[in-house]
Each structure stands twice: as structure tokens, then as C-alpha cells.
Amino acid sequence: MANVQVSWIGPGLRMIGDVENGPAIILDSNHPEYGSHTGPSPMELILLGLAGCTAMDVITIMEKKRQPLTNLQVKVAAERAETHPMVYTQIHLEYIAYGSGVDEAALARAIKLSEEKYCSVNAMLSKTAEITTSYRLVAAPNPGKPGAIAPSSD
Numbered sequence: 001m002a003n004v005q006v007s008w009i010g011p012g013l014r015m016i017g018d019v020e021n022g023p024a025i026i027l028d029s030n031h032p033e034y035g036s037h038t039g040p041s042p043m044e045l046i047l048l049g050l051a052g053c054t055a056m057d058v059i060t061i062m063e064k065k066r067q068p069l070t071n072l073q074v075k076v077a078a079e080r081a082e083t084h085p086m087v088y089t090q091i092h093l094e095y096i097a098y099g100s101g102v103d104e105a106a107l108a109r110a111i112k113l114s115e116e117k118y119c120s121v122n123a124m125l126s127k128t129a130e131i132t133t134s135y136r137l138v139a140a141p142n143p144g145k146p147g148a149i150a151p152s153s154d
Contacts, residue, residue: 014038046088046125047076053121054093057114058107062097065106070141071098078129088129095135102137111135 003020006027012035015027027042029035040048051074062069072095079090097107111133115122122131 012036043080043088046121047078047091050091050119050121050125051076051093053119054111054114057118058095058097058110061110061113062102062106065103065110067103067106068099068101069097072096073098088125091125091129091131093131093133095133096138097135098138098140100139100141102139104137107135107137 004017006015006017008015013029014035017025017027025045026039027045028037028039030037030041030044035041055072055074058074059069059072062072075094075096077092077094078088080086081089095107095111115131115133125131
């Protein structure tokens with residue numbers, strides 16, 4: 001059983017979230033009336049959870065396939081319903097895989113396995129949202145700097 005807790009610390013709706021035997025994270029509202037966006041909102045955390053879940057799957061699958069993946073970024077764009085509870089209705093995941101000699105078919109298969117078999121966050125969100133994916137390979141060892149947000153393919 002997973003155990004987590006949030007504690008309201010202010011100002012506004014700022015909270016600290018604790019996971020059992022793990023690190024804490026700041027949550028905040030991005031609505032100007034209620035928060036100062038000093039941390040991700042709960043809905044942003046859901047998208048981060050989806051990106052992290054599928055990225056971990058793809059990385060481990062690619063390692064098992066002995067693919068020369070040197071970095072992976074997963075960008076998420078999402079739309080929400082206009083009425084409450086304002087769930088996500090459309091989610092697009094863009095995978096940006098770095099590494100010289102990465103097999104495109106292996107990457108596509110790893111993404112498919114994450115989507116259809118392994119990523120529990122995807123399984124939950126797919127009940128209310130249409131989830132689509134795309135990917136691109138970059139034959140370079142890494143993005144400009146670790147954690148850099150790669151330009152969108154849009």
C-alpha cells in the first residue's frame with residue numbers, strides 16, 4: 001500500500017507533499033488568486049508522473065535490448081475538459097531519444113510496450129483521455145545540457 005501526505009504550509013494553497021520513506025515535494029496552485037506556482041500543481045504532477053512512468057519503462061526496455069540510448073526526454077501536451085472535474089481529455093507524448101545507432105524499430109516497440117503493458121499511469125489516464133504518441137531520434141549523445149527542454153517538433 002502506498003502512503004503519502006500533504007500538509008498546507010501557505011501562502012495561498014502551497015503545500016508540502018511527503019511520500020513514505022522518500023523525498024518531499026512542494027505543490028502549489030498556478031492560479032494567481034490562490035498560489036504563486038512555487039511548485040507543480042496537482043494536475044501538472046499527474047502529467048509529470050505519466051512522463052516519468054513511461055520514460056522509466058522505455059529506458060529499461062532499451063537497456064535490455066542493448067540499445068545505445070544516451071538520453072531520453074518525454075514532452076507532454078494535454079487538454080482538459082472545460083467543466084468540472086476538468087479531467088484530461090487529450091494527451092500527447094513526444095519522445096525524444098538521443099544516441100548514435102539507436103534502432104528506430106526498437107524504440108517504437110519500447111514505447112508501445114510501455115503504453116500497452118507497463119505504464120500504470122497511462123493505464124489510469126487512458127480511461128478519460130485519448131493518449132497519442134510520437135517520437136524522434138537525435139543522433140547525438142545528449143541534448144545541450146542535462147534536463148534541457150528540447151525544441152518541440154511542432
